[in-house]
Amino acid sequence: MKSLKWLSAALLLWSSLVFAQGNLDISSPAISTLKRSMQERHTQLAPLYESGAVGLTAEGGVTVRDASAVPLAQRAQAAALVAAENADRGALYREIARANGHPEWEADVRMTFAGRWAERARPGWWIQQGGNWVRK
């Protein structure tokens, strides 16, 4: 009888522990590499966000929304930055899902990030909301 009490206590403890594991693992080497790469690129992207040349998409990426805000000579570079950033972001979402044992979560991770990027965008940056561009 005593052992049964202990068993139920142990089960309760275990179930509460399982519930408590509400964290996503974002410490894999691939994630760190992607973060660093995006961090370095951000110094070049920030002025483009501010000028409105580049905006944050509703799908968790970035896009050139007003090429005329970039001098002609720098447009190719801006487009390359956007492409590289989108590649890194896509890889980041995929890697977070994979690192947590659920590759099928990739789309959910992407949509979560899309919301957080938009929410945390600095004043003056452009974000895509419901198909429209909005200036924060």
Place this chain on the structure above:
Amino acid sequence: MPLPVRTGLAIAVILGVAACVTINIYFPAAAAEKAADKIIDEVWQASPPEKKEDAAANRGGER
């Protein structure tokens, strides 16, 4: 087996199973938001205290 023990055991098992199902099938939206914020902080450099510590550690290593 007395009723309280049996009830306790049943609750424990149900909670345990529910917890497993929760963790294994459903996307943990709150945890994902937390993770996203952490990464966004780092990428957009909105967490200067941590950065400073890192920089100090790096400088220490170079000396």
